[in-house]
Each structure stands twice: as structure tokens, then as C-alpha cells.
Amino acid sequence: DGGITQSPKYLFRKEGQNVTLSCEQNLNHDAMYWYRQDPGQGLRLIYYSQIVNDFQKGDIAEGYSVSREKKESFPLTVTSAQKNPTAFYLCASSIDLGGVYGYTFGSGTRLTVV
Amino acid sequence: GQQLNQSPQSMFIQEGEDVSMNCTSSSIFNTWLWYKQDPGEGPVLLIALYKAGELTSNGRLTAQFGTTRKDSFLNISASIPSDVGIYFCAGQKGKLIFGQGTELSVKP
Numbered sequence: 001d002g003g004i005t006q007s008p009k010y011l012f013r014k015e016g017q018n019v020t021l022s023c024e025q026n027l028n029h030d031a032m033y034w035y036r037q038d039p040g041q042g043l044r045l046i047y048y049s050q051i052v053n054d055f056q057k058g059d060i061a062e063g064y065s066v067s068r069e070k071k072e073s074f075p076l077t078v079t080s081a082q083k084n085p086t087a088f089y090l091c092a093s094s095i096d097l098g099g100v101y102g103y104t105f106g107s108g109t110r111l112t113v114v
Numbered sequence: 115g116q117q118l119n120q121s122p123q124s125m126f127i128q129e130g131e132d133v134s135m136n137c138t139s140s141s142i143f144n145t146w147l148w149y150k151q152d153p154g155e156g157p158v159l160l161i162a163l164y165k166a167g168e169l170t171s172n173g174r175l176t177a178q179f180g181t182t183r184k185d186s187f188l189n190i191s192a193s194i195p196s197d198v199g200i201y202f203c204a205g206q207k208g209k210l211i212f213g214q215g216t217e218l219s220v221k222p
Contacts, residue, residue: 004156033209040123042202042214043157090156102147103210105156 002027006091006106013078013085013113021076021109023091029104031097032074036060037088037108046089049074050097078111086113120203120213127193128221135201135216136187143205146179146186151200151215160201161188193220 004025013019025032031050035043045058049068063082068074074093078085088110092103120137127133137146145164149157161172163179163186170177176189186203198220203213 006156040214042120043212045209048209092156097208102145102149102159102162102204102206105149105158107156108154110154 004091004093004104004106006089006109008109009107011109011111013111015113016080018077018079019085019111021078021089021091021111023074023076023106024072025074025093025104026072027093027104028071029093029095030071031094032068033092033094033103034058034064034066034074034076035090035092037090043090046076048097085111087111118203118205118211118213120216122216123214124217124219126219126221129193129195131193133190133193133197133218134187135203136185137203137205137213138185139205139211140184141205141207141211142183143207143211144183145206146177147204147206147210148175148177148186148188149202149204151202153199157200157202190218193218195220195222 007022033048034046044060046064047066049055065077090108091106094103118137118139147162148160151157161177166183167181168179174191200215200217202215204210
């Protein structure tokens with residue numbers, strides 16, 4: 001079955017370290033997205049990508065970086081410059097940026113800085 | 115960034131009660147979507163609305179695309195314990211814009 005896989009489910013990071021969250025999709029979707037979710041704040045867009053080798057900043061890109069070397073993969077790196085990285089991170093994809101049929105989400109990665 | 119105004123922020127109801135939540139925006143959207151998120155999981159699409167005035171049902175769920183294209187509501191009838199979760203509205207104009215979510219708790 002097609003879907004989006006995020007890994008790992010839980011991730012612990014020491015302060016000052018970079019960490020990379022994985023997102024893979026086999027839906028043949030062109031567009032992919034990363035969201036951050038904090039309690040009571042909904043979903044905030046970090047980065048998105050319409051096509052391979054191209055991506056744009058979302059609303060809260062500072063302290064994060066991404067790459068899109070393959071259509072299926074859109075990894076997110078949380079850098080040491082992100083001041084408050086503890087959160088639930090969601091990856092999503094859609095057929096294209098217009099995504100008229102909505103997004104398909106992964107099951108999320110919970111990052112905790114210790 | 116732009117956000118939708120979703121209300122209420124949280125609801126505590128008794129099993130069997132009906133639930134209503136809504137989203138409003140100052141912008142016009144081409145599509146309205148409603149998602150449900152179970153604890154620790156990603157949101158799952160419940161209902162998609164594509165035309166102003168459209169009323170769509172999915173089992174006990176009913177959603178409407180407002181005639182002004184700036185709002186939408188979701189109703190859940192005869193709630194059950196598994197309805198617990200966070201419900202998000204999303205308006206589409208290019209990328210999706212999400213509401214802040216409505217956290218639903220159902221007491222058996």
C-alpha cells in the first residue's frame with residue numbers, strides 16, 4: 001500500500017547537536033511538506049518542496065534545513081540554531097502544490113531535546 | 115503566516131451528544147478540508163469540500179463549505195469514545211492553511 005513513512009517515531013537529542021528526521025513516500029507525489037506541531041498551536045509550515053532539487057521556506061524555517069534529492073524523500077535537519085526544537089514533526093505530501101485532494105500525512109516524529 | 119480561526123479550541127462532551135465546530139477566515143478558499151488527528155499520529159482526511167454551499171456527509175460526520183467561501187463547519191452526531199482527538203480544518207489556496215485545531219474529549 002502507498003503511504004508516507006516517517007522515522008524514527010521518537011528521537012532524543014542533546015542540546016547543540018544536529019538531528020535529521022526521515023520522510024519517505026511511495027505515492028508518486030510531487031509536493032512534500034514539513035510541519036511542526038506544538039500543543040494548542042496547530043500545524044506550522046517549516047519547509048515545502050514542489051519538485052526535486054527545489055524547496056521553499058515556510059513560516060518557521062529558521063533553525064531548520066531540508067533537501068530534495070529524490071522525489072520520494074524529503075529529510076528535515078533540525079540544527080543547533082533552532083532554539084526550541086522539542087516538538088512533534090509531521091511530514092506530508094500531495095499530488096502537486098495545489099493538492100486539490102488534500103495532503104497525506106505521515107505518523108510523525110516526536111523530538112525531545114535532553 | 116496566515117491561519118484560520120477555528121473554534122472552539124476544546125470540547126468536553128458526554129457520549130451520545132452532537133458536536134459542532136467551525137472555521138472562519140478573512141480569505142476566500144477554493145477547497146475546505148477537515149482532518150482528524152489521533153494522539154501521537156498524523157492527521158487523517160475526513161471530508162473534502164470543493165464548492166461553495168456544498169454539504170457532505172461521511173457516516174456521522176457532516177461538513178459544509180460556506181457560501182461566502184470564507185468559512186466551514188463540521189458536525190459530529192451521536193459522539194462515541196473513539197471520536198476523541200484533535201480536529202483540524204484546512205483551507206486551500208495553493209498550499210493548505212490549517213486552523214489551530216479543536217481538541218475533543220468524550221466521556222463514556
